[in-house]
Amino acid sequence: MTQPVITARNLSKSFGSFHALKGVSFDVPEGRIVGVIGANGAGKTTLLNAILGLSACEGELSVLGLDPKKDRDALMQDVCFIADVATLPKWMKVSEVLEYVEGVHPKFDRSKAEDYLKRTTVPMDRKIKALSKGMTVQVHLAVVMSIDAKVLVLDEPTLGLDIIFRKNFYSDLLEEYFDEERTILITTHNVEEIEHILSDVIFIRDGQIVLNEEMDTLSSSYIELMVDKGKEADAESMKPVSRGATFGKKTFIYKGADREALNALGETRRLGLADIFVATVGDSQTVGKE
Numbered sequence: 001m002t003q004p005v006i007t008a009r010n011l012s013k014s015f016g017s018f019h020a021l022k023g024v025s026f027d028v029p030e031g032r033i034v035g036v037i038g039a040n041g042a043g044k045t046t047l048l049n050a051i052l053g054l055s056a057c058e059g060e061l062s063v064l065g066l067d068p069k070k071d072r073d074a075l076m077q078d079v080c081f082i083a084d085v086a087t088l089p090k091w092m093k094v095s096e097v098l099e100y101v102e103g104v105h106p107k108f109d110r111s112k113a114e115d116y117l118k119r120t121t122v123p124m125d126r127k128i129k130a131l132s133k134g135m136t137v138q139v140h141l142a143v144v145m146s147i148d149a150k151v152l153v154l155d156e157p158t159l160g161l162d163i164i165f166r167k168n169f170y171s172d173l174l175e176e177y178f179d180e181e182r183t184i185l186i187t188t189h190n191v192e193e194i195e196h197i198l199s200d201v202i203f204i205r206d207g208q209i210v211l212n213e214e215m216d217t218l219s220s221s222y223i224e225l226m227v228d229k230g231k232e233a234d235a236e237s238m239k240p241v242s243r244g245a246t247f248g249k250k251t252f253i254y255k256g257a258d259r260e261a262l263n264a265l266g267e268t269r270r271l272g273l274a275d276i277f278v279a280t281v282g283d284s285q286t287v288g289k290e
């Protein structure tokens with residue numbers, strides 16, 4: 001078996017007395033697109049920053065066989081990222097940003113970035129400070145998508161972008177950028193927009209991983225049942241993981257239950273990732289429900 005691209009063992013991070021990551025362990029193999037999903041303040045950015053060597057953590061962490069904190073310069077040859085605060089030098093023109101990245105990054109393909117930007121309304125000769133918020137993100141994404149990296153880390157990459165660009169971005173990411181030699185880690189609160197591209201999902205709550213599963217396994221194991229009147233006791237006996245109500249009927253969510261048996265008790269349906277998150281992580285935490 002090939003080495004995982006990312007290996008984390010018992011990773012912890014504290015800010016003063018506050019524990020933002022509490023003993024997190026996981027592996028990410030090559031060629032996966034992993035969604036890191038969690039509520040506000042759950043620890044997603046803290047985890048991604050550790051992977052990028054931007055902050056020191058306790059525990060063991062290896063990315064492409066390197067220690068991100070000690071070997072950050074070497075790691076950045078093969079790792080690319082966009083943080084939720086997309087910043088670019090405000091005084092530069094868009095064309096100068098591309099020129100600059102071309103000068104400093106040997107794996108940057110300028111013509112590819114220009115092609116991406118041709119599909120937008122971003123003017124090449126405008127200064128970054130004169131772009132709209134969404135346009136700045138578009139420039140940043142065009143740069144990142146044009147670097148031949150092994151690991152791409154995207155922290156809320158589409159914040160501030162319009163819906164059409166967001167859809168196009170994710171389809172470009174899957175169709176044009178991704179291949180089995182690349183690995184992508186992505187966080188977003190718009191879970192519905194990314195669930196179709198994910199191969200794996202990690203749910204984080206209060207600095208801990210509460211679920212780490214392949215997307216296919218996850219979506220096939222959760223079923224929602226809208227219980228027929230009079231069958232509530234039978235539905236309850238099949239041990240739902242969460243309970244709710246819609247249109248005056250009880251709705252129960254099951255993990256790994258026999259769908260045939262559930263069909264006899266009412267209407268069943270598969271759940272989307274946002275609903276699975278709410279069912280497993282809890283109603284007090286919200287994600288993908290904006």
Ligand SMILES: Nc1ncnc2c1ncn2[C@@H]1O[C@H](COP(=O)(O)OP(=O)(O)OP(=O)(O)O)[C@@H](O)[C@H]1O
Nearest residue numbers: 015018020038039040041042043044045046047084
């Ligand atoms: N530099 C810091 N100093 C103190 N506390 C911090 C610092 N950075 C993060 N935290 C705290 O750590 C926790 C996790 O923050 P983090 O940014 O990782 O959350 P997140 O899951 O990315 O949230 P969001 O979805 O809101 O971006 C939060 O409670 C946050 O306030």
